[in-house]
Structure formats: C-alpha cells, structure tokens
Amino acid sequence: MSSHAIIVENLRKKYIVREGLRGKKIVEALRGVTFRVRKGTIHALLGPNGAGKTTTLRIISTLLLPDEGRVEVLGHDVVKETEKVRKILGVVLDVSRGFYLLLSGFENLVFYGMLRGMSIKEAKRRARQVLELVGLDESAAARPYHTYSLGMRARLAIAKALMTDPEVLLLDEPTLGLDVESARTVRSLLQALAREGRTILVTGHNMHEIEQIAHEVTIINNGQVVISGSIEQLRNYVGSVCKLCMKLGQANARELLLKLRDRFEIIREEISQADTYISVTMYIRANREDIMSTIFEIVKKTDVKLLDLSLSEPTLEDVYISIVRRT
Amino acid sequence: MRLLQALLYREITILKKRFPEIITLWIFSILFGLFVIYGPSVLLNTSVEHVVDRLSMLFGKKLSLEDALTLMFTLSAVISMTTMTMSDFAQQIVDDKFSGAIDHVLLSTTLVRYYISYAIALSIVTTPVATIYLVPLLYLVKGLGGVLIYAYLLPVFLLSCILLSLYASSIIVPLAYLTKIQRLWILPSIIVPMLLAGSGVFIPLTIVPLFLKLLAYTSPLPETCTILQDMLLRAAGKLALPLTLLTMLMVLYVLLYSGTAKIAEARARTQGAALT
DSSP, X not given: OOSEEEEXXXXXXEEEEEXXXXXXXXXXXXXXXXXXEETTOEEEEEOSTTSSHHHHHHHHTTSSOOSEEEEEETTEETTTTHHHHHHHEEEESOXXXXXXXXXXXXXXXXXXXXXXXXXXXXXXXHHHHHHHHTTOOHHHHHSBGGGOOHHHHHHHHHHHHXXXXXXXXXXXXXXXXXXXXXXXXXXXXXXXXXXXXXXXXXXXXXXXXXXXXXXXXXXXXXXXXXXXXXXXXXXXXXXXXXXXXXXXXXXXXXXXXXXXXHHSEEEEEEEEEOSSEEEEEEEEESOHHHHHHHHHHXXXXXXXXXXXXXXXXXXXXXXXXXXXXXX | OHHHHHXXXXXXXXXXXXXXXXXXXXXXXXXXXXXXXXXXXXXXXXXXXXXXXXXXXXXXXXXXXXXXXXXXXXXXXXXXXXXXXXXXXXXXXXXXXXXXXHHHHHXXXXXXXXXXXXXXXXXXHHHHHHHTTHHHHHHHHHTHHHHHHHHHHHHHHHHHHHHHHHHHHHHHHHHHHHSOOOOTTHHHHHHHHHHHHHTTSSSOGGGSOHHHHHHHTTSSHHHHHHHHHHHHHSOGGGGXXXXXXXXXXXXXXXXXXXXXXXXXXXXXXHHOSSOO
16 A cells, blocks of 8 residues: 555646637647655645646646556546546645635535536535635635635635545646734644645645645646655755855945855845945855855954854755745 | 536525525416416306317317316426526626626636536526426425426426526527627517427427427427426326437537636636626
8 A cells, every 4th residue: 555645647738729720839848847746744836837747737637638657546547537537636736716606605615526526415505514624614604605704715725525425536726815823823724634644735835835734845846746755855855955045234245245155155145225324135055054154254354243143054045945945 | 516516505505595486477477377287268258178178179189177287287397497597698608708706716716617617507407497397386386296296397397407407508698708698688578488489388399380390399398398298298208309309409508608608718818707
C-alpha cells in the first residue's frame, strides 16, 4: 500500500487557444509535471500565474484529460477509473463561483449532493452537517447565493467539497480575495480536516499562509516542477541564505553596503531612505556567524551608526522568489 | 434517475423564486387570447360575432364565441410554453457556463446525459406551470367541461414541451460549447417569434408564408398547433399523421443532440467547459 495519496507522473497538457475566426495557437500548459502527495498531509502547489497549477488540479479532479502522463489518487487512475476517483475526491475550483445565484447555499448543496447520487433526504441531512462544520448558520445558509460575501462563498465551496465526505481534497486558491478573518477561518478549517486524516492539495499565492498550513510544497513554473519537498528541504535547496534587516544612520552607510556586496553573494536587496536613516533588507548567501562578524567589523572601522539589526532565516516567500527567479 | 431527481429539485426550487415572472407571463398570454377576439371589435368598432365569424372562416369551422375563446386561450398557452422552454434552456446554459457550475456538474455526470436529463426535467416542470392558468379560464368559458378539456390537452402540451426542449438542446448546446458565442439569451428572442409566427399560432398554417413555415417545421410547433386545433375543433381522428411526425422529430432531435453534445463533451474534457 503506497504512502502517497496522489501520484502525478510526467503530466503533459496543451491547450488550443483560438484567435479570431481561423487563427489558433497551441499553449503548452504542462511539460512533464511530476510530484507526490503523502497521505494525511497538506501539500501546497505553488507557482506564478499561468504556471500550470490550475490545469494540474483540473486533471487530478478528472475534469480535464491529460495529453500524456499518469495521475493516481489513492491507487486509482484518473483517466481509467474516473468514477472511483470522483468518489474519493472533494474539489474546490474557484471559491467565488460554481453555485447557482438564485438558489440558497443550502439548496445549492442539496442539489450537488443529489447530483452525486444522494437521496433528497440524505442530501439535506449532509448539507446541514457540512454547513455546521464550515460555520455557516441556518439563516446564512437560507440566503440566496448572490447575497453571500466572499468569505461565505469560500466556506460554502469547502462545504460542497465535503458533501461526499472525501478522503482527498483539492482546493484551488481557497483564500483568494478573503479578508483576514475569513482567511484565518478557512486555514483553521483546512488544518482541522488534515488532522482528521484527509489529504489536501492546495494552491495559493499567500506564502505566509502556505507556510503556516502546508507540510510539503511543490513549486511549479512554466509547466514544470522546479522543486518538491518540505519547506526545510526548499530552504536547503536555495542554500544557506539569511535575511538581513538593518536601519543605518546616513553617514557612511553606503560604504558599509559596498563592503557587504564585495564580501558576500547578495541574492536580493531592498533599500529605502527615510529622513534620518536608511532601511536595508538583504538576502545574503552565507552563514549567520560570518555575516554578523563582518557587519560588526565594518561598523567598527567605518563608524556607521547601526540603529537596528535583525538576521533571520528566509521565509517561504523568500525561498519561493529565489527559486522562481532562478528558473 | 438520481440525475433527473436532482434537476427536478433545482428546477422546482428556482421556479418558486420566479413566481412573479410566471404571473406576468400568464397575464400576457391571457391578454393575447382576449385581444384576438375583443381587440378588433373595439378597434374597428365591429361586433364580437363578426370577429368570431372571421375566425370561423380562417379555421374552416363554424365557431361559437366559447369555441373561439377556448381555441385562442389554448394557443396562447403554446406561446407561454414555447417562450418559457426556449428562454429557460438558453438561460440555464448561460448560468452553467458563467457561474462555473458546469465544472461541478461534469464531476458527477457527462454533458450529454446532463442536458438531455435537463430537457426532460424542464418539460415536466414547465408544462403545468406555463399552462395552468387555462384551468380557471376554460372553466369560466365552458364550465366543468373546460377543466376536462385542459386535462385532455395536457399530454399534448407535455409531449410538445419535451420536443421543444430537445429542439432547444440540439441547437443551443453545440452553440454554447463549440463556439465562442456567449450572449446565448439573444437566440430565443430571435427564434421564438419566428417559430410561433410560422406555426399557425397567430394565423392558420395554411396561410403562413412559405419561409416562416419551412423554418417552423424544423420545430414541433406546427404539428402541436395542428393537433390542438384538431382536438378542439374537429374529431380527434386526424391525429395519426401529426403524432407520427412528432415522433420522427423526436428521434431526429435526439440523434442530432447526441452527436453534437458528444463533440461538445470531448471539447469540454480537453479544453475545459466553464468560462474562466
């Protein structure tokens, strides 16, 4: 029995984009995507817009057919055993769409439940259960869908995915456009679902959020997987990179920066000037000790006023930007 | 069967919320029936009997005022049923595509099965809703006999509505999923008046211009009107031919729909179905 819930191997997909009446262009969305998602974990699929995340998710969900490659969900092939895969999958494709505007949240869920083969009684019972689970009360559930806020829509989309009590959840940007509180609710919900033993494959752009909830990450760019592994493995892949934040007095600050640039490999730097000080953020490929000793040495020699200093490990966002820029 | 039940649940739920629209549709249909008879009389300052005599000439049978009202109200129900079926079908496809709901539908069934089941569910719901106002009207015109007439006509309305839904599906589904047309709701507003004009709803089929008649014959409406007129004005013995034609049309629509919807399905599975 494999320890992986989702296995994606050498996935390729092309789209035909029609231009005008006769013209057409072929866009290669996926160029041999391969990664694995371990059972009972939250796995994040990251990448810039147009990288191929949604296409990958749509193929895993059985909505789209791949041109080449193989996808297995809990041992079932998504092309050959479509019905079996659909029974174990819950899918959120777009949190702000996918429901009928005139129907209420509850009615939408009952309809989708019946569509998945439930009797009306069973669908109503399950709809009440999942609505409670996602924190939508009865009065909210009875309102027409077009009156829902984005946060309520996101919760309803997750409720719909849970209607069939699936073992694997696929979520495409579940917190996109949500306010802070709604996003936090959705995050907690996903963590609670993972604790129940469900496998969750999620896409998103909010690195801070992904860092909080994901056990493993796959970064995809231009239709190809750049790296797949735990956040720690991603940090190691980038190498020993530290994030240095400093506030320096105006005098001799430039000299300090020049010396740092001479001494180390600077991956990225952001400098902003205030009235009395200069604020500097640098991503430096070196170990902490070397950086600290060098800074103090230069400060001593140049007499720069060091108003503030912090040295930290790069965040997932730093790692992500570094990886995507390299590719 | 579960798919049909799900669609019936959705249609009935939506219908309850659209009740004011349906009442408006009934009012316009009733006004049409009344205006055909009383309109000329008021506008041209002639008697109602004179208008009924002219109608008798057009339909080739001596009509009483009650007969004429029964016929006109019945034909008005064809108008409301056709309008509702065609526009609801187009609207549903637009909703499915724009809301992205079609993606979730396709996670449960195929495009072919979904829209053919929808055509049946729509007919089951639309037929009584679009024609039920005939019950009090025919009761007022013909007493209890009028109610019996409605019960007698209802199966014809249902058959016609199923055929109309299949007709709509064989036109609108390929247009929606194989072309870039997005404003599909325009389609019923162009097709429906032409079909109604060419089907003998406003004037008997014998004096309808050839072009309109040919266009209308692609739909089940001319045969439906013929059957309704025969049932109301003459003995029902002449129904064999129109019923045979309707059956042939049904087979044709199903074949046409199945073929085009399978191509649309293949496109949806390789290129995506919802508008993103």
